[in-house]
Amino acid sequence: MASELPSPYTSLHRAPSAFPGKTRIRLALIFAATIAGFSLPAQESKNATELYKDAITADQNGETAKAIALYQKVLTLRPGSLEARSNLGADLASTGRYNEAIAEYQRALKIDPRNSVVRLNLALARYKLGEYQKAADTFSALQKEDPANKQILYLLADCYLRLGQDADVIRLLAPVYKADPNDQAVQYVLGTAYIRDGKIKEGQAVINPLLKNTEKPEANLLLGEVQFAAGDYKTAATTLKKAVEQNPNLPGTWSLYGRALLQNNQNDDAKAALERAIQQDPNDFSANLHLGAMLRLAGNTIDAAPYLERALQLRPSSPAARLQIGALDAATNKLVEARTVLEQLAKDWPDFVQVHLQLATLYSRLGLKERSQAERDIVLRLNEKDRQTGPSPDR
Amino acid sequence: MHFRDVSAEAGLTTIPHTRTDRRYVLDTMSGGGIALLDCDNDGKLDIAVVNDSTIDQYLKGGDPMITLYHQDSNSSHLHFTNVTVKAGLTTKGWGMAIAVGDYDNDGLPDIYVTGYEHNVLYHNLGDCRFEDVTEKAGVKGGGFSTGAAWSDYDRDGKLDLFVARYVHTDARHLPDPKLSFGYKGVLVELPDRMEGEPDLLYHNRGDGTFEEVSKKAGVDDSQKLHGMGVVWGDYDGDGWPDLIVTNDSGWNYLYHNKHDGTFEDLGVATGIGLGPFGEPYGNMAADFGDFDRDGKLDILDSRFGSQPASLYWNRGQEFPDVAERAKIAKPTFSPVKWGIGFGDFDNDGWPDFLMANGNFSSLMDTIPGEVRFAEPIQLFRNLGDRTFEEMADAVGLNPGVLKSRRGTAFGDINNDGNLDVVIFNVGEPPSLFINETANSNHCVLFRLIGTKSNRAAIGARVAVTTSAMTQIDEVRAGGSYNSMNDWRLHFGLGSEATMTKVEVSWPSGAKQQFQNLPADRIYEIKEGEPPKPVATLPNPQSSSAVK
Numbered sequence: 001m002a003s004e005l006p007s008p009y010t011s012l013h014r015a016p017s018a019f020p021g022k023t024r025i026r027l028a029l030i031f032a033a034t035i036a037g038f039s040l041p042a043q044e045s046k047n048a049t050e051l052y053k054d055a056i057t058a059d060q061n062g063e064t065a066k067a068i069a070l071y072q073k074v075l076t077l078r079p080g081s082l083e084a085r086s087n088l089g090a091d092l093a094s095t096g097r098y099n100e101a102i103a104e105y106q107r108a109l110k111i112d113p114r115n116s117v118v119r120l121n122l123a124l125a126r127y128k129l130g131e132y133q134k135a136a137d138t139f140s141a142l143q144k145e146d147p148a149n150k151q152i153l154y155l156l157a158d159c160y161l162r163l164g165q166d167a168d169v170i171r172l173l174a175p176v177y178k179a180d181p182n183d184q185a186v187q188y189v190l191g192t193a194y195i196r197d198g199k200i201k202e203g204q205a206v207i208n209p210l211l212k213n214t215e216k217p218e219a220n221l222l223l224g225e226v227q228f229a230a231g232d233y234k235t236a237a238t239t240l241k242k243a244v245e246q247n248p249n250l251p252g253t254w255s256l257y258g259r260a261l262l263q264n265n266q267n268d269d270a271k272a273a274l275e276r277a278i279q280q281d282p283n284d285f286s287a288n289l290h291l292g293a294m295l296r297l298a299g300n301t302i303d304a305a306p307y308l309e310r311a312l313q314l315r316p317s318s319p320a321a322r323l324q325i326g327a328l329d330a331a332t333n334k335l336v337e338a339r340t341v342l343e344q345l346a347k348d349w350p351d352f353v354q355v356h357l358q359l360a361t362l363y364s365r366l367g368l369k370e371r372s373q374a375e376r377d378i379v380l381r382l383n384e385k386d387r388q389t390g391p392s393p394d395r
Numbered sequence: 396m397h398f399r400d401v402s403a404e405a406g407l408t409t410i411p412h413t414r415t416d417r418r419y420v421l422d423t424m425s426g427g428g429i430a431l432l433d434c435d436n437d438g439k440l441d442i443a444v445v446n447d448s449t450i451d452q453y454l455k456g457g458d459p460m461i462t463l464y465h466q467d468s469n470s471s472h473l474h475f476t477n478v479t480v481k482a483g484l485t486t487k488g489w490g491m492a493i494a495v496g497d498y499d500n501d502g503l504p505d506i507y508v509t510g511y512e513h514n515v516l517y518h519n520l521g522d523c524r525f526e527d528v529t530e531k532a533g534v535k536g537g538g539f540s541t542g543a544a545w546s547d548y549d550r551d552g553k554l555d556l557f558v559a560r561y562v563h564t565d566a567r568h569l570p571d572p573k574l575s576f577g578y579k580g581v582l583v584e585l586p587d588r589m590e591g592e593p594d595l596l597y598h599n600r601g602d603g604t605f606e607e608v609s610k611k612a613g614v615d616d617s618q619k620l621h622g623m624g625v626v627w628g629d630y631d632g633d634g635w636p637d638l639i640v641t642n643d644s645g646w647n648y649l650y651h652n653k654h655d656g657t658f659e660d661l662g663v664a665t666g667i668g669l670g671p672f673g674e675p676y677g678n679m680a681a682d683f684g685d686f687d688r689d690g691k692l693d694i695l696d697s698r699f700g701s702q703p704a705s706l707y708w709n710r711g712q713e714f715p716d717v718a719e720r721a722k723i724a725k726p727t728f729s730p731v732k733w734g735i736g737f738g739d740f741d742n743d744g745w746p747d748f749l750m751a752n753g754n755f756s757s758l759m760d761t762i763p764g765e766v767r768f769a770e771p772i773q774l775f776r777n778l779g780d781r782t783f784e785e786m787a788d789a790v791g792l793n794p795g796v797l798k799s800r801r802g803t804a805f806g807d808i809n810n811d812g813n814l815d816v817v818i819f820n821v822g823e824p825p826s827l828f829i830n831e832t833a834n835s836n837h838c839v840l841f842r843l844i845g846t847k848s849n850r851a852a853i854g855a856r857v858a859v860t861t862s863a864m865t866q867i868d869e870v871r872a873g874g875s876y877n878s879m880n881d882w883r884l885h886f887g888l889g890s891e892a893t894m895t896k897v898e899v900s901w902p903s904g905a906k907q908q909f910q911n912l913p914a915d916r917i918y919e920i921k922e923g924e925p926p927k928p929v930a931t932l933p934n935p936q937s938s939s940a941v942k
Contacts, residue, residue, distance in 0.1 A: 265703065265728040267719065297671055298719040331715070353673035357663065364664035365712045376663040379673060380618070380646070 048077040052084055064091050082111045086118050089125070098125045116142060120152070130283035130314045132159045157189050162285060163315055169193035177206065184210065191222065195229045203229075217246035221253050228256060233263035244273075254280060255287040262290060270294065278307070285314040285321075293324050301331050319349045323358065330362050338362055353382040396741045396776065396790045398816065398828040406475040407824050411446050412458050415768065415799065415822045417756040418572060420586045421489075421511060421539070421564050422450060424643075424755065427733060427801030428461075428493040429819040430879035431808070432504045434482070434523040438930065439466040440808045440881055441523070442475060442817055444825050445490035445508060450566055453489045453511070460490035460508045460515055465523055466808070473809055473829070483525045486515045492625075492802075492877030496545030496554045498532075498599055500850035509540035509558055509877070511566065533605050538592040539564060542625035542680070544873025546636045547849045547902050548612075549656050553599035554849045554872070557614070559622025559640050560592035579762045583755075587644045591619035594640060613650070613657045614638065620645035624680030626874035629856065630692050630709060634904060636854045639667070641678035641696060666714045667694060667707045676702050680876035684737030684746045685709075685867050686721075687781050690858075692867070695748055697732035697876065700766040704732055704750065722782045723775055730770045731755060734803030734876040738814045740790075742836035742887030742935075744864050745777035749787075751818050751876070753799030769797035772818070791828075792816075798823055806881025812838040812915060812932035814885050819878070835935045837888040837914035842929070843870055846922040847903040854902040857884050861891035888914050897926070 055070035071088035074081060089104035105122035109115065123138035136159035143152045153176065160168040173190040176183065187206055194203030204211075207222050220243035227236035240257035243250060258273030271294065277287035292307030308328055312321040322345045329338035339362060346355045356378040363372035402408075417423040426447025431440045442464040448457050463482050464475035479485070489511040495504045503519035514536040517525035529535050539561040545554045572582040594616040597605035609615035616622060620642035627636045635652035639662075642648065646668035650658035662668030670676055677699030683692040691709035698704060704727035707714035718724040730752035737746040752770035759765045772792045775783035787793055799821040808815040813830035820826055839859065843852035853872045858865055868884050888894065897909045901922050909926055912918070917930040 265701075265725060267725060297716075299715065299717055300720075354671075357669060357673045360664045361666050361713050364661065367712075369659075372661075372664040373659075376660075376668075379663055379669065383646075383669075383673065383675060 048074050048081070051077070052081070055084070055087065059087070059091065064095055067091050068095075080111060082108050082115070082118075085111065086115070086121070089118070090121055093121065093125045093128070098129045101125045102129075116145065123155070127155065127159065130310075132162045132314065133316065135159050136163065136165075154185060154189075161189060161193060162283075164196075164285075164318065166193040166197035170197065170199075182209075188218070188222065192225060195225055198229075200226065200229060215246075217243045217250045217253065220246065221250060221256070224253075224256055224260065228260055228263075233260050236260040237264055237266075249280065251281060252277075252284070255284050258287060259290050262294060267294060267298075282310070283314055285311055285318070288314065289318075289321055289324065292328075296324065296328055296331060299331075301328060304328060319345055319352055319355075323352070323354055326355075327358050330358060330365075335362065335366060339366070351382060353379055356382065396774075396786070396832045397830075398791045399831055400791075400794055400826055401473060401829050402824060402827045405473050405827050406477070407442065407464055407827055409444075409462050409464075409477055409824055411444075411462075411822065411824075412449065412452050413447050413822050414449050415757040418582060418758065419450065419564070419569055419584045420562060420589065421566055421569070422447070423583065424541075424561060424586065425489055425491055425511060426821065426877075427819050428491060428508070428877035428879075429802045429804050429817050429825055430493040430495055430506075431804045431806035431817060431881040432495045432506070432879070433882075434463065434465065434504060434519065435521070436503070437466075437468055439468065439810070440806050441465045442804075442808075442825065442827070443493055443495075443506060443879075444819060445493050445510075445802075445877065447491070447821075448489040450569070453566055457487040457489050459485055460488045460510055461493060461506070463523070478523060482523050483520075483527075484517060486517075486527045486529075488513055488515065491540060492542050492873075493879055494543040494545055494556070494873035495879050495882075496556070496853060496872045497849065497851040498545070498554045498556070499603060500553070500845075502844075502850055504851070504882075507534070507543055507545070507556060509536065509543045511539055512537060514540050514543070514558065528603065532603060533607070534558075534597050536560070536595060540595075541623050542640075542873065542877050544625040544627050544638075544871070545851075545853055546627035546638070546872065547599075547854055548596075548627075548636050548638070548652060548658075549598070550635065550848075550854075550902050550904070551599075551601075552845075552847060552849055552903065553601050554851065554853055555599050556597040556605065557625055557627070557638060557640075558595040558597070559625050560594055560616075561621050561623065561643070562586050562589040562591050564589065579765070581758050581762055583758055586621060589621075591616070591621045591645075593617065593619055594622050608656075611657070613659065614640075614648070616640070616648070618645070620648075623678060624697075624874070624876055626681050626683060627854065627871060628683030628692050628869055629854070630683065630694070631711075632691065634900065634902075636902075639681045639683075639694065641681050642675075643677050643679070643699070645675050645678075647678055647681070647696065665712065666716065667696065667705070670702075671716065679733050680735050680874070682736040682748070682874050683869070683871075684748070686737065686746050686748075686777060688745070688864055688866055690865065690867060692869075695735050695737065697727075697735040697750055700729060700731040700754065703728045704735065717781065720781065722784070726773065726775075726785045729766060730773075731766050733801045734818065734878060736803055736805055736875045736880065738805040738816075738880075739777075739838075739885065739887035740774065740814050740830060741776065741832055741834060742812065742838040742889070743777075743779075744836075744861075744866065744887050744889040744891075745779045746866075747775055747777045747783070749774045749792075749803060749805070749816060751800030751803045753801070753821065757799075767797075768799045768821075770799070771797060772800060798826070800826075802876045802878035804875065804878045804880050805885075806883065807840060807885060810917065810930055810932070812840070812935075833936060835890065837890070837892050837935055838932065839886050839888060839894065839912070839914050840917040840932075841884045841886075841897075841899075841926075842882065842917065842919045843884070843899065843901075844919065844921040845901060845903070847905065848901045848922055851882060852901065852922070853882075856900040857886075858896075858898040858900075859886045859888070859894050860896040860898075861888055861894055863889060863891055883917070 058067035074084040085108040089101040093101035123135045126135040139156035191207030224240035237260035255277035261270035274287045274291035288307045289311040292304045295304035308324045326341035356375045360375035428445035430443040465478045467474045492509040506517040518528040542559045596609040598608045624641040638650040640648040649662040679697040694707040696705040703724040705716045708717045734751035750773045754768045757768040774787040801819040816828040818826045845852040894912045915932040916928040918926040920926045
């Protein structure tokens with residue numbers, strides 16, 4: 001049965017994949033309309049104009065590869081063409097060649113640094129690559145320039161959610177929710193951010209309308225999120241299992257299901273669920289982090305490495321990802337590298353108990369007994385504070 | 396591999412004065428100790444079981460703190476007789492743990508029993524008769540003592556004694572359960588927030604008295620964690636005994652012996668102190684053993700329910716937890732785990748391990764989904780590739796009605812070369828599982844006698860080499876959960892009928908090496924002298940039925 005509920009994850013997460021295409025066409029049409037003004041007296045300019053026109057036609061006919069080749073020819077003749085550069089980037093992005101697209105957008109922005117369409121496309125390409133922080137920086141600037149643009153707002157909120165910056169999601173969406181409490185996309189994302197930020201009551205108040213119908217996979221995903229946040233992992237796993245059975249393609253569900261299974265010590269099932277989550281979305285930070293951490297703890301450092309590296313790439317500032325990389329280095333006898341990572345992490349997050357635990361062991365291995373004991377004392381002091389300090393492993 | 400429960404037919408029938416619907420920490424966490432010892436040196440193992448009690452019974456004076464079953468010498472079949480009273484083991488109290496050592500080096504095993512408010516040291520007078528020398532020796536303890544273990548930590552030739560202590564509780568002023576505590580609607584007292592008690596180290600002066608030196612030695616537990624299990628072992632192979640104290644709701648201590656009478660806690664630094672996320676576990680007991688035969692002692696750690704047991708792999712200066720890799724994390728996750736220990740139950744040369752389980756009160760059975768009061772025993776067979784396979788049901792360790800288990804002790808009770816098992820059961824007589832495994836594997840037992848070293852040779856390390864393997868183990872006097880294995884060291888040798896080399900490292904520092912010893916013997920090795928076979932074990936492949 002088709003879902004009547006809007007899937008905020010769907011609307012937000014899928015939006016970017018549709019966005020570049022739409023944006024590209026928009027650009028192409030804009031620039032197609034200016035072809036007349038594109039003419040220049042020189043023979044090569046005429047050729048460039050013709051080629052550009054052909055490229056627009058190819059785009060409109062859905063012949064992306066042909067369009068790319070034509071734009072590239074245009075740019076050989078007219079390297080300073082903002083239009084061709086931008087449209088080439090859009091075509092490259094639409095075929096998944098995000099790194100090349102980014103390079104073209106960056107060249108385009110050298111020509112017109114304030115061009116909002118190119119900046120948006122650049123941010124979208126980065127979003128697709130999982131460079132959420134860079135994407136968020138651009139979306140944030142664009143959102144300030146165009147606060148009424150809901151697509152930019154959603155994308156920025158989604159970046160923050162993926163970066164674990166839940167407070168920023170709340171700051172961004174709480175006023176929007178207040179203005180329109182029935183926007184279900186906002187309900188979902190804001191509610192999720194509240195829950196992940198530990199504000200369970202606020203989160204439940206926001207998402208309650210969505211939770212009413214547990215026949216919907218989206219509702220079960222939300223319910224599972226609430227149960228997970230409340231520490232009821234057994235119930236969360238049951239709810240999330242129902243969600244994945246209802247819609248195995250619902251983004252984020254396998255990931256959270258895997259984490260719930262992990263909490264229940266069902267490691268084999270958790271591994272399968274997390275692998276499924278990553279297959280569905282290679283940029284799922286949480287799935288990469290937890291699968292990598294699980295493999296590392298099981299001593300499988302070779303398999304753990306790509307997941308943990310990916311997690312760090314997705315959230316370079318994530319203390320949890322940095323911790324895992326430090327621990328991975330230690331486990332693979334890269335003691336100097338481990339020390340560098342963990343010491344910096346301890347400076348950045350002095351109350352993160354796991355870092356000090358890792359450092360206590362690392363210093364012991366390095367024969368630095370006094371330092372090891374000092375780290376041990378920090379661990380014990382932090383535990384004495386009831387272990388409520390430090391970031392959650394997901395952050 | 397096959398076991399048979401012969402408890403009742405062997406005469407282990409004494410029912411302890413206790414109850415299973417336990418409500419207070421004092422009774423939920425008490426008792427559990429069991430020991431294998433040869434109290435009269437007749438070459439046959441006897442069994443000592445700690446008696447726990449009830450609050451009412453304790454306030455009226457308590458129960459004798461242990462029951463001693465002597466293995467009959469002239470019976471045609473395996474049988475024990477309760478000789479507690481005749482043996483003079485009549486001191487009353489509320490028992491917890493047992494550790495057997497020879498503190499005066501007279502060649503007779505002495506018994507130390509911990510308990511609530513006072514412990515007791517029984518000096519062996521010979522012929523399985525004992526005298527309570529607690530007051531004279533100065534080892535009464537007090538508070539809520541739990542695990543205990545003997546070791547000559549300063550290598551002066553005299554056994555010292557470590558005693559862990561749990562939490563402060565007053566049997567005469569217990570809180571009103573309705574006002575003070577509860578767990579999921581059941582009124583049971585939980586120890587998590589209770590004040591702990593420091594631990595004790597008694598240094599043997601050599602004149603029958605001890606000095607409490609825990610603070611001076613740096614093992615006093617100034618943090619007042621909730622001490623549970625205690626086991627000594629030389630994890631770094633420097634010849635000096637180190638010490639593990641498992642703590643409930645806290646981090647484990649791994650006290651590294653600094654060779655000067657003091658210790659440093661490396662629990663957290665080596666990775667055995669806390670969980671992977673820095674979380675303290677409800678640790679119960681630990682054991683040392685070289686499960687992968689790499690020449691270094693690894694560590695097993697049993698825990699409360701919904702926390703996996705850990706297998707800490709000795710990598711020199713750190714102990715990564717390889718429970719997941721060893722395939723023991725998942726099967727050990729759920730139950731409340733108590734007694735734990737390594738032992739080669741099929742004589743294949745790879746140390747297996749056994750774990751005794753059960754929730755702390757039968758009241759927990761009223762909570763849906765909670766771990767049951769009576770839980771199956773678990774036996775993990777070492778597959779030789781750093782993984783284990785659970786097979787307790789298949790080998791006959793869980794027949795009939797399940798019981799709530801606590802401490803475990805291993806030893807060759809019928810001298811047939813197979814490692815047998817005794818287990819403490821809450822509210823019931825102990826279980827005796829005779830190992831009836833019949834296969835083609837060879838084995839050997841060593842009884843060590845110190846001369847310059849402490850007489851019981853506690854802390855001596857034996858390395859047995861065959862053409863296929865080298866194994867190590869040490870003589871210990873206290874471990875598992877509040878319990879005590881046979882002093883004799885048992886090694887399975889697989890298909891090897893000859894040991895190409897046997898090396899003994901004595902606590903005194905002396906080393907001895909012997910070549911080409913035949914397997915399937917019980918050897919007595921006196922420090923400085925060659926091995927003397929004192930018994931021949933049945934040939935492999937023959938039945939090891941109860942004799």
